[in-house]
Amino acid sequence: MIVYEYPFNERIRTLLRLEDLYEKFKFFVQQEHPMQHHVALATIFDMLEVAGRADLKSDLLQELERQKQSLLGYRSNPNVAPEALDAVLAELDSVSSALVGAQGKTGQNVRDNEWLMSIRGRTIIPGGACEFDLPSYHAWQKRPATQRHGDIMNWFAPLAPLFEALALVLRLLRDSGGPVKMTATGGSYQQMLQGKVYQMLRLSIDETLGAIPEISANKYMLWVRFTTQDGDCKPKALEEDVPFDLTLCNF
Incomplete structure (x- = not known):
């Protein structure tokens, strides 16, 4: 079966676009070739572009709290397994706490990195990230795959709580x-x-x-x-x- 999804509003449309980007990022960052890591890094830039259009952090926190309050109302329902309910509530608390702990604006660590921003500025131009345009980036791409992977994951790390919250909200929506x-x-x-x-x-x-x-x-x-x-x-x-x-x- 092929599943097609259609968002009814701009909020869900943004979440689905970010989810799609995250799936691409997870695939390419686990590869080893420099070109694949280039796609992973460019995908982070795309994430910032999409996430920067709305106050996603507060929006997701409000939705997680709303889901928590809604699920608490099922505690007295005999048809609901208390273990399963407690597991979802614990996950909501954990994801919310991680998102609250994420400091600053989404992706600010990347925006504050002048070297990454120079790469972002060149990748907007078709073929703009050639070695003669960005020799330091070309040198970075020649580093060992494990080192490149570690660098990319460190740059992505502050974004991780946002994507964990996003995944949970979409999972609850799909299960509804x-x-x-x-x-x-x-x-x-x-x-x-x-x-x-x-x-x-x-x-x-x-x-x-x-x-x-x-x-x-x-x-x-x-x-x-x-x-x-x-x-x-x-x-x-x-x-x-x-x-x-x-x-x-x-x-």
Whole structure:
């Protein structure tokens, strides 16, 4: 199954973009080639660009506290396993404490590093990080892979609490809804939302169908139109019925 996610607001859109960047960072930083470590470092710069558009730290702290208060209300519910509830509450406390302990503005340690900022300024230019532009960066890339990995992880370390909080918030959001089997008749599906507020939509579809959802939504209506790709990857409307699983997520 291929899972497609659609954010209903800018806040969730930002979290999903940061999550995507974090997944790329984790992959490339574990590699050994200098070019792969270059991508990992450039990804940190992208993280700062996205995270700098909003006050994510306070926003995430408020959401974690709201989730904690909501979960505390389940203590008296006999259908909730107390061990599982306590584990989630402990995780919320741990992640919140780490985020509170993160000093200063997100990524300020990178912004205060003139050498890193010189690299960031050149990477914005296509091909701008060549050895003749940044000889000191070229020399750093020739260091042993373990040393480069250690440097990158040290630069990323102050950002780690933010991404731990982000991952927990998105996990709780994804767990808030259950999948419902739907069918897009003639490749198209519509659903009235009746003004109910959702944070995110998750759509799962069998990859062998070759169907690609194009999703749009507001607080009143949800539209899904399925397309497929020809040999040149150009989208082409699907006219056949398409089964899929739909999950509407909301805290």
